[in-house]
Amino acid sequence: MHDQSDNKFYITTPIYYVTARPHLGTLYSTLLADVLARWHRLKGIKTFFLTGTDEHGQKIAQAAEKAGKQPKEFVDSFIDSYQKMWAEYELAYDRFIRTTDSYHVKAVQDWITHLLNKGDIYKSFYEGWYCTSCETFVTEKDAEHTTASSGPKCPTCGRETHIISEEAYFFKLSAYQDRLLKLYADNPDFIIPKERAHEVINFVHSGLKDLSISRTTITWGIPFPGDTKHVTYVWADALNNYITAVGYGQPERKKEFAQWWPADVHVLGKDIIRFHAVYWPAFLMASDLPLPKHLLVHGWIRVDQQKMSKSSGNAVDPQALYDTYGAEPVRYYLMRQMAITHDGDFSIEDLEQRISSDLANDLGNLLNRMSSLAHKHGLIDVPPVAVWEQAALDLRDECWSMLEEVEDYMSDFLVHMALARAWKFINTTNAYFHAQEPWKLAHSNPALFAQVISATCHSLRAIASVLWPVMPRKMEELLTSINAPLNQEYDTLENLELGTWDTYFMIHHIPPLFKKPEPKEPQESKMVEKTSEQANHITIDDFTKVELLVGTIEQCEVVPQSEKLYKLQVNFGDKGMRQILSGVRASFSVDDLVHKQGVFVFNLKPRMMLGMPSEGMMLFANGADGAPKLVTVAVHVPNGTRLK
Ligand code: MSP
Numbered sequence: 001m002h003d004q005s006d007n008k009f010y011i012t013t014p015i016y017y018v019t020a021r022p023h024l025g026t027l028y029s030t031l032l033a034d035v036l037a038r039w040h041r042l043k044g045i046k047t048f049f050l051t052g053t054d055e056h057g058q059k060i061a062q063a064a065e066k067a068g069k070q071p072k073e074f075v076d077s078f079i080d081s082y083q084k085m086w087a088e089y090e091l092a093y094d095r096f097i098r099t100t101d102s103y104h105v106k107a108v109q110d111w112i113t114h115l116l117n118k119g120d121i122y123k124s125f126y127e128g129w130y131c132t133s134c135e136t137f138v139t140e141k142d143a144e145h146t147t148a149s150s151g152p153k154c155p156t157c158g159r160e161t162h163i164i165s166e167e168a169y170f171f172k173l174s175a176y177q178d179r180l181l182k183l184y185a186d187n188p189d190f191i192i193p194k195e196r197a198h199e200v201i202n203f204v205h206s207g208l209k210d211l212s213i214s215r216t217t218i219t220w221g222i223p224f225p226g227d228t229k230h231v232t233y234v235w236a237d238a239l240n241n242y243i244t245a246v247g248y249g250q251p252e253r254k255k256e257f258a259q260w261w262p263a264d265v266h267v268l269g270k271d272i273i274r275f276h277a278v279y280w281p282a283f284l285m286a287s288d289l290p291l292p293k294h295l296l297v298h299g300w301i302r303v304d305q306q307k308m309s310k311s312s313g314n315a316v317d318p319q320a321l322y323d324t325y326g327a328e329p330v331r332y333y334l335m336r337q338m339a340i341t342h343d344g345d346f347s348i349e350d351l352e353q354r355i356s357s358d359l360a361n362d363l364g365n366l367l368n369r370m371s372s373l374a375h376k377h378g379l380i381d382v383p384p385v386a387v388w389e390q391a392a393l394d395l396r397d398e399c400w401s402m403l404e405e406v407e408d409y410m411s412d413f414l415v416h417m418a419l420a421r422a423w424k425f426i427n428t429t430n431a432y433f434h435a436q437e438p439w440k441l442a443h444s445n446p447a448l449f450a451q452v453i454s455a456t457c458h459s460l461r462a463i464a465s466v467l468w469p470v471m472p473r474k475m476e477e478l479l480t481s482i483n484a485p486l487n488q489e490y491d492t493l494e495n496l497e498l499g500t501w502d503t504y505f506m507i508h509h510i511p512p513l514f515k516k517p518e519p520k521e522p523q524e525s526k527m528v529e530k531t532s533e534q535a536n537h538i539t540i541d542d543f544t545k546v547e548l549l550v551g552t553i554e555q556c557e558v559v560p561q562s563e564k565l566y567k568l569q570v571n572f573g574d575k576g577m578r579q580i581l582s583g584v585r586a587s588f589s590v591d592d593l594v595h596k597q598g599v600f601v602f603n604l605k606p607r608m609m610l611g612m613p614s615e616g617m618m619l620f621a622n623g624a625d626g627a628p629k630l631v632t633v634a635v636h637v638p639n640g641t642r643l644k
Contacts, residue, residue, distance in 0.1 A: 009040040009047045010260045012242050014268050015054040015097065018078040019063040022085050024316040024346065025269070025301055028334055032298060032415065033267045034091045035335060038469035039410050044491040048260050050245050052097030053082065057135050057234030061220035068607065071220045072100060085318060089327045090472055097245040099222075099237055107249030108232060108240050109225040111287065112169075112213075116226075120172050120286040123227075126212045127165035133157050135234050137164070137212065156271060162563055169214040169230060176282040177208045183281055189294060191277055192413060193341040196270060196297045200277040211279060239280045242266065243289065262290040265413070270297050296413050299343035301334075307343075316346055328471040329355045329514065335470050336419045352517040359514040362426050363463070367478055370433065370456045371509045377442040382454045382505040389448070392455040395432045396501050398425060399462050403497045406466045415470070422466050429459040457482045457505040462496050474513050481510045547602040548619075548643035549575070550633055556593045558585065561610050566593065568618065570600060573640030578602075581614035587627045599631045599643060 013033045016026050030051055037049035055075040064074035075098075083096065097104060115121040129138040131154035138152050138161050151161040184190060184201050191197040214230035215221065221231030240248070246260040247253025268276050273295070281291050300307040303314040321330050333351045336358070338344035374380070388396065402425035409418035433456055441449040461484045464475040468486060479485050483506035486492060551570040554577070559565035564583035571577055580600065601617040608614075620628035633641075 007045055008259065008264075009037070009045045010246070010263045011037050011040075011047070011049050011265045012245075012263055012267065013051040014266075014272060015052040015099065015238055015241050016082070017057075017059060018053045018055055018075045018082070019060060021078060021081045022318060024318050024321075024334075025307075027085070027089060027318045028301055028338065029267055029269060029298065030086065030091050030093075031089065031331055031334055032296070032340070033265075034093070035331075035415055035469045036265065036267075036296075036410075036413060038092065038472065042465065042468060042486070042492050043494070044489065048095075048246065049093045050095050050097065050242070051086070051091070051093045052095070052241060052245070053079065053099070054234065054238045054241075055098055055100045056221040056232075056237055058132055058215075058218045058220070059135060059234075061218060062132070064220075065608070068605075075100065085322070088322050089318070089331065092472075095245050097241050099241060103250055104241060104244045105222050107244040108222050108237050110249045111240055112232065112236075113225045115171070115286055116169075118286070120175075121169055121213065122172070123167070123169050124210075125166070126168040126170075127163065129161040130164040131157065131159060131161045133159050164217065166216050167229075168212040168216070169224060169227075170210040171213045171236070171279075171283070171286070173208045173211040173279065173282050176285055177204060179285055180204050180208075180278060180281060183291065190291075191273070192294055192296050195341070196273060197277075200273060203274060204278060208278070235275050235279060236283070239275065239283060242280075242292070248289075263292040265294045265296050266292050267296045267298065270299055273297050294413075296340070298340045299338070301338065301346050302343050303346050321351075325351070325355065325517065328474045329359055332359060332419075332470055335415045337416070339416050340413060355514060356516045358423060360512070360516045362423065362430065364513040366426065366430050366433065366456070367460060367481065367510075368512055370453060370460070371481065371507050373438055373442065374453050374507045375509045377446075377449065379450060379453055380507055382450060382457060382507060384502040384504055385451050385454050388455070388501065389451060391432060391436065392451060392501075395429065395455055395459060398428050399459055400497055403462060403466065403493060407493060407497075418466070419470065422463060425459070426463055429456060429463070432456070432459075453507070454505065455501070457484070457507070458501045458503060461503065461505075465492055465496060477510060478513060481508045482506070483508070544644075545603075549600055549602040550597055550637050550639065550641045550643070551578070551600050552595065552597050552639050553593050554595075556590045558590070559610060559612070565609065566590075567612065568593070570598075570616070570618075571639045572600075572602065573638055575602070575640045578615045579613060580616045580618055581609045581612060582618045584618075584620065584628050588630070592630070596630060597632050597636065597639075599633075 011033050013030045016022065033049060033051065037047050040047045053075065055071075060075060061071050064071040067074055069077070079098070086093065099105075112121060126137070129151045130136070131138060134154055134156045136154075136156070138154060151163065153159065154161050181201065181204055184197055184204075188194060188197075191200060213233040213236040214224050214227075215233055216229050218231060221234060222237050224230035224232055242263055243257070243261060244250075247257035248261070266276055276295050284291050303316060306314060318330070330351070333354050336354060337346070337350060374382070385392070402421060405421050406418045409415075409421060433452065436452045438449050438452040441452060460478065460482060464478040465486065468475040476486065484503060549572055551572045553568050554571050555569040557567045559567050559581065562583075564585050566582050566585055566588075568580045568582055569577055570580055599619045601619065604617050606613055606615040619631045621631050623629045
């Protein structure tokens, strides 16, 4: 499906929000891109693989504030863990872009200026329901059933939204509706898999409104050129990474830009399809730039039938997986288990099963049996075979059809299918080896024995080559052990398909390629970060660390800059008065709270909220209606009384 006539391949991953260390979902997107990049390198195609981090916007600013850090200092603190983990998992990217890199910032500003001058960006006024978590306004259609007091839930993440009204710059998205529809109609392979295109086409059909691309309510972002009250909306900043990373807007990198752009494939998860399939092509059309050839949209990794994410508390820690199993078995499992087109379930049991049966038994043992037998009978140099027996010729034909079919699957980006096909051939080779009974031939017919070893080496060479993008280090070990190293100067695959079976092998016996995981207690608990329900018990010492005190709310004031916050003055008796901010305005009036006794976490680290200190936290219990209810004591007790 993918056209490689220009003999270059430019592939990207989404750039990740850096609010925490990488998780298995972000590893998956990056791994998929790495495997496809390596596949193209194997075919001798010049390849550029881009990944990086998305560092601006309200989500990051809020996370930084929570951590008591400046946003830049906060994001800097995660970069090492990304780069270290990507190195451990052998993700061979060519560039790691950070949206705080100065070349990116400047190029985005130039891009905006260009579109302002063209009239594709203009200034106006925006009011709408906004999801802070997704940094996006809820569309009118999604907000249809909204009453004035309660906003619609965010259609993407399901969280609450709130009204924002602000002066904003707009991108003339509405002007591109017809061109976008034409793009989808003319390029049925633009969105892969095709089924995912329907929701995009329906969305565009239902009418596009201009897109607000600046914010005045936040400061952590790229300053809008010529209007410093505004910062650039995080998606208008982030999507442009795909062009700025290869030189857009940087005159000294003009050649590089011409060489790589347009991207061949943007890899992304299904949750961010709208940004990539609607906004991004429209931005590019407005900039008179060619469009990416494909969006490869993968599903979610699920744990216990839910999308795996930090916020659901079921995130699998890729570091723990790496420490236990090593990079390559995990790479193989993720690529084999997850059908790109669907969501897939992660489980340690399946992972261990795949390592034992596919890697250690089917593949590892094949190499091991062949090389130990050859060594046992003094066969180290394996010369080319003059006349092949029929069984070997059949195996060779199978090998060639495997190469062709794997190639077809890979050019459709169906890595899991390619792996399944390669495994079918591994099993064919195992069956051939077994049926030939080479341990008997070693005595009765040494020439035929050498032929069986040679045929097995030829098969292993083809297998290791097609598996190299998924398990590069192990497959290099395998190829070295039969003295057939990869040469990436030419199209390795074509060479294997067209070449006759006439290679001279030399066999070095190496330790088993893959170790079977030892039967032990279930690992799941170690790998999966616990949800609150599964949390470990705490000791009494842990509990006594938390000072829970009763206090009386003497004053309660509205915080005008916020829709949610009250500023409380709380009397803790001998322990004094404290100012505590609490976001419960939607559920309580001032009178509901004033003069009431409540329960407070007294020794919580003080923090600044909207420039005001908050020195503690008031406790509430969510009622059946989901709204917070006051937590108090049944009879009045002296202020400052500690709960124990
Ligand atoms: N910063 C934006 C992307 C901007 S691209 C110009 C963003 N970042 S993210 O960190 O939230 O997510 C990045 C990618 O990780 C998405 O493609 C998302 O689908 C993927 N994954 C996050 N959780 C995932 C799973 N549980 N499973 C598979 N991939 C998932 O969105």
